[in-house]
Each structure stands twice: as structure tokens, then as C-alpha cells.
Amino acid sequence: MNKSLNEKLIDLINDIAENVFLVQFVISTIGLVINVPHLLILLHNSMRTSSTNSIMIGVAICDSITLSQNVYDRVQGYWFYGSPNSCMNQNNYWHMYSLLIGDFLQTVFERASFWLGAFLALIRLVIMKKAGTTLKISEPLYGYLLILFLVCLSFAHSLYFNRGYSMAQWDTWKPEETCTGYPANYSEPAVTRDFAGNEILILKRYLMINGVSRILVSVFYPVLTIMLIFVIRKSTKSKALDSRNYEERHRTCRLILVMSIFYVIASAPAGFLEYVALFVT
Structure with a gap:
């Protein structure tokens, strides 16, 4: 009885996870489609006139990278590697390494985007309170320097954890006899993430x-x-x-x-x- 309930619960969780997976893909795709033209508009010379607009460019770039990684991860995980395929090495080096780099970039730019939004509100507040006076922080260069600083800070934080990862072979993959397109006795390493140190x-x-x-x-x-x-x-x-x-x-x-x-x-x-x-x- 308990085993049956556990199996039903696992099936329910898997169904929910799959639906969430698709919802995230749809939302990320829509967000990316909307964000790209928004970024192109902000990049016009007429728009790059203040630090707030510079920061908005930074937010748009960070969000575009984050959303692109989200879409890539969902496409890879759902359509290409979502179901067992005996004719494909689902743990090949380049796929696993691309996921590691993608996760790293996503954490870097997602965190930077959050803080850029907070600083956008702060700078806007200071400029509004000092209306009528020209402030250094209102210049576009200040916004670009802030973007660079926050991205570098976020990069260092993500690097602190992700630098411990490397790709290690845990098995050897061989295609089934029914698979076509492979030479005789073909094999390639199946790799996984390995963490060196006290993870x-x-x-x-x-x-x-x-x-x-x-x-x-x-x-x-x-x-x-x-x-x-x-x-x-x-x-x-x-x-x-x-x-x-x-x-x-x-x-x-x-x-x-x-x-x-x-x-x-x-x-x-x-x-x-x-x-x-x-x-x-």
C-alpha cells in the first residue's frame, strides 16, 4: 500500500515538474523575444544619455543572457536529452561542459541583474531629490562602471564555487547494435561533474x-x-x-x-x- 502511494506521489511530482519545465521555457522565450528589441532601442545613441539608461542597458543584457541560458537548458533537457536514447551519449563531454558553463553564466548575470535593478532605483531617487543640479552619478559613464563592478563581483562569487568543478569520466558509452552511423567497436567517454575539495x-x-x-x-x-x-x-x-x-x-x-x-x-x-x-x- 505504501509502495503504491509512493509511486503515485513520484508520478505526480514528475508530472508537476514537467509542466513547470514547459512553463519556464514558454515564459523565458516570451521574455527573451520582448527583451531583445527593448535592448536594441536602449542601445541607440539618443538613449545613451544618462546613468539610469546605461543601467537599464546592463539589466537588459543580463536578462537576455539569463533567459537565453534558460531557453537553451530547457531545449536541451526536454527535446534532445529528455528521454532515454540508446543511440546518443547523453553524458558526452561537450554537453555536460556546456551545462556547467551555462549554469555559471546564469548565476553571474541573474545576480547582477537583481542588484542593477536596486541601484537603478537608488540612483533615480538621488537624482529626483537633487532635481535642478547636475550630478556626477547621472552621467552615462557612471552607469557603465557600475555594471562592470557588479558583474565582476557576481563573477567572483560564482567562480568561488564553480571553480571546484571538472569533468570526470565515470563510464564508457557504446551505441546499441541497432544504431546506425557509428563505426565498428565505437565508444566514447561518459562524463559527469566532479568537485575537487570540500564541496x-x-x-x-x-x-x-x-x-x-x-x-x-x-x-x-x-x-x-x-x-x-x-x-x-x-x-x-x-x-x-x-x-x-x-x-x-x-x-x-x-x-x-x-x-x-x-x-x-x-x-x-x-x-x-x-x-x-x-x-x-
């Missing part, structure tokens, strides 16, 4: 820092957003604005609020789960 200790440190990073973003971003919305609303009341500028600033408030909600949804649960993982690894 548990390094993983715990990595997860702790990553969890703190996500939680800080999920706390700072809403606070900065609320402060920025108050400043924008105050500016609409204290200055004589035409209806077009008035409506534009209110649209900005709504956009910032929506971004804040999605940033919290994306970062807070993952940060919490990474802290939970510290106690089970």
Missing part, C-alpha cells in the same frame, strides 16, 4: 552569501521604490506640470511599483530557500 563547506558558504544577496535586494528594492514614488508624487504637486508630464510621472510610479513587486517575487523566495538549504546539505 559541502564551500556550497554552504556560497548559499549563505547568495541568500543574503537575494534577501537584501528584496528588502532594499521595495524601500527605495516607496521613497522614489513619494518623491515623484511630491514633484507632481510642488511644480507646475502640464497634463502630459503629470501623466508620464504617474506611469513611472506604476512601472516602478510593478518592477518592485516582481523583483521581490523573484529574489525573496529563492533567498529564503537557499538559507533552508544550508540546514539540509
